[in-house]
Amino acid sequence: MKYLSLSLVLAAIPTVAAAGTEASDTDRIVVTGEGLSLPPGTPAYGSVIIDRDRLTNGASGRIESVLGDVAGFQQFRRSDSRSANPSAQGATLRALGGNASSRTLVLLDGVPMADPFFGYIPFSALVPDRLSVVRVTRGGGIGAFGAGAVAGTIELASATRDQLPTFGASAFYGSKDATELTASLTPDLGGGYVSLSGRWDRGDGFQTTPRNQRVAATSPAAYDGWSTNLRAVAPLSATSEIQFRGTIFHDERTLRFKGADSMSEGQDASIRFISRGAWQVDALAYIQARNFSNIVISASTFRKSLDQRNTPSTGIGGKIELRPPVGPDHVLRIGADTRFATGDMFEDGYNANIAANPVTSRRHAGGEQMTTGLFAEDDWTLGRLVLTGGVRADRWTISNGFYRATGTGAANNSFADRSDWQFSGRAGALYRISDAVALRGAAYSGFRLPTLNELYRPFVVFPITTRANAALTPEKLKGVEAGIDLTPIPGLTLSATGFINRLDDAIANVTLTNVANTRERQNVDRITAKGIELTAVGRVDDFLLSASYAYSHSTVHAPGMGFDGLTPAQSPRHAASATLAWEPEQGPALSATLRYVGKQYEDDLQTDVLPDALTVDAVARLPLGHGVTLVARGENLFDEEVITRNAGGSIDLGTPRTLWIGFRFAS
Template sequence: MGTGGGMTLTRRVKFGTHSVIIVVAGLIALGGLMRPSPVAWGADTDSPVPSGAGEAVRLEPVVVSASRVEQRLRDVPANVTVITREDIEQSPARTVDDLLRQIPGFSLFRRSSSLVTHPTTQGVSLRGIGPSGVSRTLVLLDGVPLNDPFGGWIYWNKVPMESIERIEVARGGGSGVWGNYALGGVINIITRRPEARVAQAKLDLGTRDTVDADLLVSHVTGPWGISLEGSFFDTDGYKIVRKDQRGKIDVNANSSHKTFNGRMEYTPSLNSSLFLAGSFFREDRGNGTPFQNNETETGYIATGGRLKTADGSDWQLTMFSHLQTFSSTFTSAAPNRNSETPALNQFDVPSTDVGLNLQWSKRVFQSHLLTAGTDLRWIDGETNEDATFSQALGEFTRRRKAGGEQVLTGAYIQDIFTPAPGWQVTIAGRLDTWQSFNASRVEKNKQTGAITPTSPGSFPDRDEFAFSPKVALLYHATDQLSLRSSFYKGFRAPTINEQFRPFRVRNDITEANPDLDPERLIGGEVGADYAIMSNLLGRLTAFWNEVKDPVVNVTKGIGAGAPVAPCGFVPAGGVCRQRDNLDRTRIRGIEAELEYRPLPRWTASGSYLYNHTEVLSAPNQPDLEGKRIAQVPRHQFALKLNYTNPALINVSVQGRFVGDQFEDDLNSLKLGDFFVVDLMLSRPIPVPGATAGELFLAAENLFDRTYEVSRTADGIVTTGTPLLVHGGVRVRF
């Protein structure tokens, strides 16, 4: 299916802690009671028989992320990367975001792993379209939005790696059918479906007292299928402030999370199916000093089904809901970092959302594949927090409550038209509405109960509309060469978090802005996929995007131990920023990918991204014009070499380069470039009573390279993931 950093090379025929250990042992014992499955580890029951020694025909994947309907990868007029189950098992990554970093252009707001970073810095961007805590890319879990309803970031740890079947990464504007968040593209995480009498366990232990365990059982009987999974992760983490700047308050940034997933399916016929899925997730983090931590607890449920009718129509319905609570504390550090003072306590940030999607598709006259649908998402969230700590009183003196509700609705239609052999035209359009209502911000003096003068109270209701068209052309010039192009518009509504929740990073304060306008994107791309030889595939894409009213963190003033509007008191050396709309930014670039199989056991691949970003117009901050967009490197590349020999050892080596970038909008805080190497070794082993077993050993940042993740205005630098070594065993019954 795919190897080597996620590219898919298609070989075409002519026509185309103790408790954890105890639980793992219990699962193994349970698996021993089940009838062994005939499927080997990592195999696919639909995979063809090898055609020769060490060589197998590779089936071309079917993807849904680009167009919301199933298409062969070669028939998608977009740059889509498929990360397969094989790729996941060859990677040392323990979180989805670290896995996706092998794709140039994928980035979070910060360069560090979600293992140790604050969740509000885990918004994802593709192709440098405005990285920040909120995502400019839609992330789906089995077709359901994974973007946090309150803030738009992603809890990557919600999805255990062992549960994933494949990940589709579709770059380029996707709002034409997907709507909100899909400015830079769509990431669709597809989990494993229930299988007959299967039990699977993984135990992974590593440096820094890290434990990663996963337990999964599933069964199918008749039309019914069920799967249950439990996952546990805990690490002591590491100190994130640069070594020469640390003081007494600098401790390890640690994290722990637990996940439980369940899914039930009912498939009475080939033309109909129903499902019910749910999960529970809890995460606890220490954020690098004794008094900075955050907690999240969330539940999720989804249900729906699919029905194919006699006239050829395919109907799909999905309904879902998330219920979440979040808390986080922030402090102000002394210049010598030997003491800290409470600065902000967000003790309760609840949010709820309910959503649905109804979609119809049908092939008409053989040359038209029509799709139409509608979706809705209602979101309710608020932040309850204490601010302005009094040393004399030993407590916070202000209490703030801010939040509101949003409703996003959309309707879309798409025609995938094949006018002649080798040609495909895709025309899509979507109308979205965004409503913000019941919004308020109230601040009270905790001692007197008086409303503070800066508290605006309620905000007026708002309505916005957006039309997002897309036109794409695909031409299969030969069996080896395909040419593609597309033009699109996109839309992203500001989140409740951006409108109402301020935050703090050490002494730098960022204020919310209730008056934010939606972001709108216009862009296009051209590309080619070329099978240069039967074992060498190349892909090249050039893209251009402009974003109107992008939401960025705009610098409002430098702190001097005095108030700075609109942030209030800002410590000396700190910065006051506020989320604000600029007028226009531009992002242009080139993506190039190669994959080469010189021998059946060897695969080499490489990918490169050149990304030129610029603030074109910023009347509210003219100093930003001509500056690069913060947090976007100009150059990125990844190299990967795989050797597969189950009788001896499987080896995967990956190198990743990220160019220099700027921390801030003024381009005054530069983060240097870096290159890191990761290594993965594995070998199948016999396990009594099991159908498959595997030992593995991995090293992340093999040469322990120190690289910068963030830099504050007072010069404090945080660093990225150091050398981490871990290994363990997988067993499948």
């Protein structure tokens, strides 16, 4: 599959090049590389925009850290892609419960980015320099996006030609002998362009283990990763264009102990046709080949206990959206999308209590799943009032599931195929009382299939064993929200949203009372999240303030269970972020970001606490002329202790104070 993806990359280069050169002089245009414009009803669901300037000036240089500007965004743990296990980097919103799989649909140019087997997001491959804008919609149902958006949608858009220098480069050196190098080349080609970029970063890493828990086998969280990206955009006519993107990435990390190494890699390719004529068309096809491996080291003997040596997976999908000309007051969207995922894992268990460290079992598990949806959505503009509504019908299948093991725990299980229809929809209204005040409200539903990992693969994070569950059913969400957007003075926008979301059949890691140190993935009755979200964005002269706060009161409803009425695992009640920047048109620039995450619990029974944490980051830029800018970055400047994992007192820590110095060049 890797070679198939590479072949698609190579094959598409002459295709888009020819498209750019064959357009006649009379209809040639400079393409934008963007998708179709947003429908007028989009603001009814509320969203937070992160622009390119903010994306490219984060203290860590990582997209997941910048997404923290949106209060309520979280991963399974409070670690970024330097010190987290890749398979735990799921994205979620609105405190709907800790889950290593993503409850938020993450799209890059319309392509779902979740790993086909695990459901995690490969954040290290989503390089901020390659992006134009990010739009985060908390809640909002699935609409025309596709299945999986039960907690919201994060839409990433690639940078356009006018945002990309013909040649750009950066080089940074940071704490713990860390380096970060990037380069990009973006020449014009006919009426379009091609952009080739690469990034490589590595570091010796910090100690994730507290000093009083370190042993001889303790190792810092070293990391080494690279990614390359090719994007080509070419016009086919004055109103249509073709876009191609190919990405290859490889990421290696060491977590907690020497030899506890993980690896994730991928090869993605997509091709997209955009027509902005009378009949607007957005047609997309993509393929993804991913792999993951991980070695688990015993915390008592410090020998290998598990080798997840190979987890190949493939995602194939596409979407077509049509917008027929139905009059100036309506924007009608009709279409279909589909996604097929297949994957399996091969892992070996070892006896870590014997010096010879023999293999005691070999396990193989996997399966397939597919979702195909039909959707229709219409936005109706009536003066200051915009009404929007849509429906979806999705056919899902889970098939060919199996779990086989030899040696200890021998098994040979094949699981029955399942399929069903899921109907969902959303509706909203936006009323602009004046240029300064707008009211909005929305109701929506959505669903998420359990991942292949949740269905078929058990795992161990010492001292806890978590069982898989092949009988898991889809999660289903219903939600309502209402908000107000204020623009009291030019340049200042204030927003408030109140919401109630209910996630039925929520998938959670449930502690078993009859088996010590054991959890199992189960569908619980529901998780209910209620809260309020506040955002503020303002600019006065050369100063820019961006702030966000989320209060989320989440409760698990599981009659008869020990955690009934408790807060879901990994769900803070309070989260806040604020960035103050001084950005004159010329000369130096400064920015500082404050982030707060409230107390949360590691487990469903609320026995292990992750205390609240307050961190401060900063970035300073000094233009030196001739396209060169000197940049200094600082993460967690006051060296706040951030606890990312607490399993019965076994603790992991997040990023300590980390300083960077480097330069950027653009021409």
